[in-house]
Amino acid sequence: MSRAPSVAVIDDHETVRLGLKMAAIDAGYDFVLAASNLDEFERERGDREIDVTVLDLSLGDGSQVTDNVKRVQATGSAVLVHSIADRVALVREALAAGAAGVIPKASATSQVMAAVATVAQGNVLNNLEWASAIDADPEFTRASLGRREQEVLHLYASGLPLKAVAEQLGIGVSTAREYLDRVRAKYIEVGRPAPTKVELLRRAVEDGILPRSNDDRV
Incomplete structure (x- = not known):
């Protein structure tokens, strides 16, 4: 990608939204918006293009992982899941729905931004969290x-x-x-x-x- 990736964040914790916003700006990315849920994301996005959306694995509004991933993808954005590492079943669900990868919430913001760059290039994020989620379910x-x-x-x-x-x-x-x-x-x-x-x-x-x-x- 010859230009800086455009990025959005969907997370129901304000501190996470603000932290990732500042990290994206510091990395020179085009930060588009931060939202607490999918309805807000769709409302605030308008017709702006977003390369990668960093999506909280489990939002507090009761929404389902698969639905959230699919709704973001419907806007043309790739999905990078931001996850607590012990939620393996939900990670598998997100990957099955088409998420491009998973990055733990314990990761440094620089690692999250590096993952954003990988996904923005059209690549899958092949890391330990992905492998662990897959290995935990052979049927998958x-x-x-x-x-x-x-x-x-x-x-x-x-x-x-x-x-x-x-x-x-x-x-x-x-x-x-x-x-x-x-x-x-x-x-x-x-x-x-x-x-x-x-x-x-x-x-x-x-x-x-x-x-x-x-x-x-x-």
Whole structure:
């Protein structure tokens, strides 16, 4: 991203909102707004574009994690979940809903801003919190992919264009595309759709097809 990312914060604690706002400004980011809930966020946002929204995992208004993630995504913003580390079930729910990553509330604000930059680039945040949430629930991670489907996913999600994937595996481009279509169909079947390359990367990491980092630093 050639420009500074635009950032919003949704958290029901004023001190958190103010702290992240100042951290974003100090980092040179374009801070758009801070809101205590999704209704306020949608009302105050107007038509302003937001690259990354730092979303409190559990708001005090009784709203649901999946709904909150989806409502933010509907505005075109990526979601970075700001979480208390022991809420593993809610972290899994947020990741399943499409959040780009999780950063603990115990993290320094500089780490949160580094995570914002990662997500703003269109990358998933592959850290210890993500890995722990996934490892705690084996059912969360599995789609029945064949060997060749895994090979295509591994290479494609690693960043290779489809033509290069086909060349490396010694198959035609149309065949590689067919395998990739099968992969996407299988993820849809298990309720984990991956229509974009970034989401395919997320699925490959979740399922152990690509390695995940064991480092808890961003």
